[in-house]
Amino acid sequence: MTNLQPTYLLELEHVTKRFGEHLVVDDLSMQVANGEIVALLGRTGAGKSTVMSLLMGAISCDSGSVRVAGFDPSRDHDTLRGKMAVSFQTDRLLPWRTARENVELGMLILKRPKKEARAKAVEWLARVKLVDADDKYVHELSGGMRQRVSLARALAVDPELVLLDESFSQLDHATSKVLRRDFSQVVREFRKTCVFVTHRIEDAMDIADRVYVLVEPAKICLELKITPEDRLDESRKQVIYDQIADAIGGNDEA
Ligand SMILES: Nc1ncnc2c1ncn2[C@@H]1O[C@H](COP(=O)(O)OP(=O)(O)O)[C@@H](O)[C@H]1O
Ligand SMILES: [Mg+2]
Structure with a gap:
């Protein structure tokens, strides 16, 4: 029997987006399973917010496909109404x-x-x-x-899918840390799927199950998993931190 349920709640395949001549998303493919917390991490200008706009259906891609629960967010507004919720850096x-x-x-x-x-x-x-x-x-x-x-x-x-764009990064480090902890607890308890954008490595280290590191123009240069065990082990955390910092080309405060 064919399984009609999409395997992933969210799926991007070979997505390209230009603003005029400016290539902002270049052949981006990524998948997010139900219940996952996934970080899109990269420097300012990497194209993270543009990817968010594509996921929300605020803009459509030039080529490739964006699917949320099997639907195209830029077209199937009615079907996806209430299934996605967003929160931004500015509240x-x-x-x-x-x-x-x-x-x-x-x-x-x-x-x-x-x-x-x-x-x-x-x-x-x-x-x-x-x-x-x-x-x-x-x-x-x-x-x-x-x-x-x-x-x-x-x-x-x-919502089935929660999208956050720099929700933690405007706050001081201590406030941000407590908020990340409280947020990830509640997201996991209620089994929500979450994609969040950040330029801070510690945001991703603290709560993501998986991280896509993006470099301009929204190209994945590194994808890695983070387990609860990684988070408890300082030396493992440091290795992952360094790997990510290397991929984005420096530490996260730059
Ligand atoms: N509506 C738009 N029109 C033209 N250029 C845009 C638009 N939105 C974003 N850009 C450009 O796309 C690039 C990526 O921006 P953005 O997605 O906001 O990156 P990030 O969120 O990673 O900082 C930037 O160079 C930005 O100036
Ligand atoms: Mg942004």
Whole structure:
């Protein structure tokens, strides 16, 4: 019997994208299985955000194919509605809404009942460990708290795929580390699939099951797995760190 289920939740095959004459994605192929957390790591200008836009269907590729759950995100908007959620470096929260109201918004847009949206918003804010701040407005929240709200908003719609673009990298290292830990715990607990973009090696080291290192123009120069055992072993971590730093051509703060 033929298995009609796609093997991968997300699949890019020989994807090319130009902006005018400028080649930004060059023959990129990658796959992400259900439940995986995958990092796209590379320097500024490598083309990471462009790959995200392709995954979201905000832009379409010039050649090759992009599939999410077997569908083309640039065409099958209706089918994929609510199946993908995104969160960005800048939190994109609405200042005139409270933390809870911002989380509700994603669900209200998807026409979920108001009562359900409220209950889920409260639930997810607790899961991403935002404490005593549901009724605070955006200006009353720190950067880390805002990112928690943004992540709760993404997760609360119960998407199959969560896309993050530099969600941790605007924060100071300590805040970022705690947020990464809390986020990856909740993503694993709820078996979400996540693709996240970062230019910081430690983001990837901390939470990714697999890392694609991209160099301009969005070409994979290294792909590697990171296991929980790797994370517990300082010398193994260092070897992986050095391997990635080598591939992107220097450390991650450059
Ligand atoms: N809409 C666009 N029009 C023209 N050039 C773009 C556009 N979006 C991105 N680029 C260019 O594509 C390259 C990759 O950008 P981007 O995907 O944002 O990289 P990254 O997220 O890795 O920093 C950059 O040179 C950028 O200037
Ligand atoms: Mg970017």
